[in-house]
Amino acid sequence: MTGLKPVSEYIYLGNSGFLRSLYLRWKALRHVPFRTRFLIGTDLDGNTFWEWHNRNYPGRPRRMVQLRTAKKDYVDYKLPPQWNQWLRHVRVVPPTIEELVLDEARIASIQAKVEAAEQRWKSVPLKQAAVDPGSVSPQGMPGSEMLNTDARPADSNAKPEAPADKFRPKSEQAERTREDAAVNPAVEEHSAGGAEFQPQAWQSKPIKRED
16 A cells, blocks of 8 residues: 555554554564455554455455454444544545544543533523513513403303304304304304393384385
């Protein structure tokens, strides 16, 4: 592979013993006879990344990651995004240890700034908005001026008018009122004008004829 830096810049030996460090350096050598899989580098957690020749696609080698603890599942590890890009062939050159260390320091700096900003916002006292006494409803909620005080209380026995009733002819509306009165007598009393309504005798008016 072209463009590679020295092996020491891709292999992290901070948490590795003497035997493991020798093993990683030996596996990173590429000019070893009969070797088909090569160690490319490690991350800060000790996970190793490998590459070998792909017979089906000679220009696109196969890449894989070998976790430090094989007993854990793959989802339990959080691989660096730089190595994820390399595994998916988005990145040609693998990331160096120095790049991973700088990225970890950047993330820690951002997290510290976020925590400091949260502490500053928590220390700021909350200001309660002043409420005008004249704009408080009887229930203690603002906006009483928006209430309609002239509105009559709804009759619990009256059946609500359907939206389509106002577009019906007068004859159909009267027929609907009689049907509702047969089910609920209170509807007839409400439609007749209430309990104070008194019927009057019909009086005929003289008809003026034209000669």
